[in-house]
Amino acid sequence: MKNLNCFKIKILISFLFILLSGKSYSQYLIDESTQKHRGDFEKIDEKIFPILGMPITFFKVLNDNQEKNNLKNIIDICSEVDFIYKKLSWEKSPCLSLPWKYDFISELGKPLIYWEYSSGNANDELEKKNTTIILGGVHADELTPIHMAFRIAQTLHDNPMTYRDVRVIIAPLVNPDGFFAHPYKRTNLNGVDLNRNFPTRTWSDYAYKEWFNLKNRDKRKFPGYYANSEQGTRFQTDLIEKFKPDRIISIHAPLAFLDLDFDNKRLFNKHSKLSEDQKKAKEIASIISRNAGNYRIMDFGIYPGSLGNYAGNERTIPTITLELSSSNPKKVAQFWRDFSPGIFKAIKFEFKPNQVADLKNYFYK
Numbered sequence: 472m473k474n475l476n477c478f479k480i481k482i483l484i485s486f487l488f489i490l491l492s493g494k495s496y497s498q499y500l501i502d503e504s505t506q507k508h509r510g511d512f513e514k515i516d517e518k519i520f521p522i523l524g525m526p527i528t529f530f531k532v533l534n535d536n537q538e539k540n541n542l543k544n545i546i547d548i549c550s551e552v553d554f555i556y557k558k559l560s561w562e563k564s565p566c567l568s569l570p571w572k573y574d575f576i577s578e579l580g581k582p583l584i585y586w587e588y589s590s591g592n593a594n595d596e597l598e599k600k601n602t603t604i605i606l607g608g609v610h611a612d613e614l615t616p617i618h619m620a621f622r623i624a625q626t627l628h629d630n631p632m633t634y635r636d637v638r639v640i641i642a643p644l645v646n647p648d649g650f651f652a653h654p655y656k657r658t659n660l661n662g663v664d665l666n667r668n669f670p671t672r673t674w675s676d677y678a679y680k681e682w683f684n685l686k687n688r689d690k691r692k693f694p695g696y697y698a699n700s701e702q703g704t705r706f707q708t709d710l711i712e713k714f715k716p717d718r719i720i721s722i723h724a725p726l727a728f729l730d731l732d733f734d735n736k737r738l739f740n741k742h743s744k745l746s747e748d749q750k751k752a753k754e755i756a757s758i759i760s761r762n763a764g765n766y767r768i769m770d771f772g773i774y775p776g777s778l779g780n781y782a783g784n785e786r787t788i789p790t791i792t793l794e795l796s797s798s799n800p801k802k803v804a805q806f807w808r809d810f811s812p813g814i815f816k817a818i819k820f821e822f823k824p825n826q827v828a829d830l831k832n833y834f835y836k
């Protein structure tokens with residue numbers, strides 16, 4: 472009876488709110504929370520906002536006095552990866568044989584590993600000019616991309632003479648907490664979709680509110696309560712800041728196409744010409760597509776907090792998403808045969824100078 476009265480009072484309060492403010496009580500709470508967080512961030516010195524959005528290295532970044540690159544943590548996570556490889560009947564995992572680094576840990580304390588491959592001197596300017604970031608396991612229930620990213624790392628490691636004058640940054644398991652969950656989870660420990668949490672200009676205005684107003688409020692696509700709130704997002708934005716890649720290839724499943732990560736119908740005129748970076752994204756997508764039996768290329772569009780928006784659209788870094796056709800772990804060998812030749816060609820591909828430069832040469836000849 473007491474509970475019932477309580478419930479009635481809550482209903483009455485909500486009703487009064489709607490009457491007085493013209494919006495629902497829950498909407499009011501969201502606005503309050505967004506404002507509160509926005510307020511918090513406004514207090515932070517502007518200098519640590521390297522690009523529009525949230526500070527990139529503000530939270531839980533490990534410094535040298537802490538456990539950054541602690542070998543034991545890397546061995547531990549690789550042992551867990553090995554265990555899952557066995558469970559999925561994959562060949563032995565290459566995780567333990569690669570020299571991972573980490574600067575961030577997940578919400579569960581797992582190292583967010585990456586490896587900087589470089590055939591020679593990592594400081595060589597030539598190599599820095601041809602840098603690719605490869606991301607796997609952003610959605611950790613998509614198993615096949617994780618296998619592919621680890622295998623790319625292993626192949627580069629075993630064949631440095633074949634892959635010269637390139638630098639590749641590989642983060643094969645961006646969401647380890649989701650990968651080690653039972654069952655595997657798309658989102659991270661906080662239930663946030665790491666491909667909807669990037670600190671883009673439109674995040675505050677659209678990401679959370681659009682998700683909240685969706686009929687089914689798909690939990691798998693929850694963007695978080697504020698942008699860049701998650702370790703996995705900060706890890707990715709930090710890699711982009713640190714390595715300033717010439718291209719980004721993010722591997723997902725199971726939509727079965729190559730996504731160009733630009734041309735949001737709401738932001739672009741469909742008939743406008745492609746910019747130089749968009750042409751470059753198209754070039755690398757075409758290389759992978761041609762080498763995989765003309766795999767379908769699409770403009771799937773970008774979301775307020777997606778990598779495509781953050782890196783491809785706002786930072787004009789040629790960014791593509793390779794969507795494999797299945798998350799079925801039995802398909803890894805087939806996917807490797809189909810896509811690895813194109814991926815390695817894309818890594819080695821050197822973009823031509825853009826059109827403006829060509830014209831200049833023409834006029835000054």
Ligand SMILES: [Zn+2]
Nearest residue numbers: 610613723724
């Ligand atoms: Zn995905």
